């Protein structure tokens with residue numbers, strides 16, 4: 001459904017009297033992306049708000065219906081050990097990653113006009129970032145949680161024009177071998193248009209301009225047709241004084257496929273060499289046998305029916321997200337020649353490291 005179709009559909013629903021709440025609630029659910037840039041999101045909003053109040057509009061990002069995504073808030077705010085270290089004094093950088101072994105499949109037309117940045121980073125990854133980095137909400141009411149996310153999203157520093165080259169990176173998959181599928185075609189071949197510069201891999205570095213996060217790089221990246229699938233939030237803590245703790249302390253939320261939490265610590269290796277250390281992983285599954293399995297969309301539908309908007313996007317969040325994403329899209333459309341390539345089924349392209357702030361940083 002195109003953005004303009006959403007507006008037309010809501011107009012027609014209104015004309016038919018189907019949005020009138022005299023005899024009970026009327027709610028409209030709109031799948032992400034809400035608009036295709038800031039302007040179209042605003043146009044859509046002003047069109048549908050002629051007929052609907054904000055509490056009738058449910059803007060879906062199905063990642064918010066994933067239990068493992070909601071667990072970010074539970075972990076942060078139910079365990080007092082995390083709060084004192086959740087800031088620039090202790091955290092070196094944060095990586096939020098979504099990789100898929102799948103290609104674009106049947107959706108070539110949609111995907112080619114969307115690209116990885118708009119498809120995944122504009123909402124799913126920025127929402128996970130907001131939950132990971134927002135200030136503690138005033139209370140855990142839906143409104144207060146949304147307010148905390150809006151504040152965080154509005155604090156993303158725009159990328160400075162001269163820093164685009166070292167802050168954003170895009171690539172397209174070429175033919176290759178994917179685990180479980182064997183030989184697969186490249187994106188251009190699937191699409192049948194050799195001129196396309198649409199990215200199937202996107203990586204972005206950003207900074208949050210507030211007291212808690214000043215100077216901490218956040219890396220968001222997503223890809224189709226990588227060597228493995230998985231969604232992770234990986235938090236790298238700073239080095240301590242021991243000479244051998246270069247890689248110490250990662251906290252990792254695995255959103256999928258495992259739904260696990262991992263804290264990596266440096267420990268002494270038993271033996272004669274006093275200096276020998278290794279990484280010990282304190283890891284546990286958040287989903288265990290017998291746990292309820294409810295699809296993210298089912299959870300969101302239930303919330304919609306009970307009128308709970310906490311897991312839906314407020315228009316202010318949508319606008320803040322586009323405000324950050326739009327300049328990247330504009331930059332890429334002006335620099336059509338610069339699309340990198342990676343063979344399907346391989347790891348992150350080496351050239352993506354161009355966005356790292358420090359030479360010792362690496363992709364988790």
Ligand code: BG6
Pocket residue numbers: 100119120
């Ligand atoms: C959708 C994107 O929003 O999310 C797809 O349009 C992507 O391209 C999908 O594959 C990923 O969702 P999930 O729940 O499978 O991680």
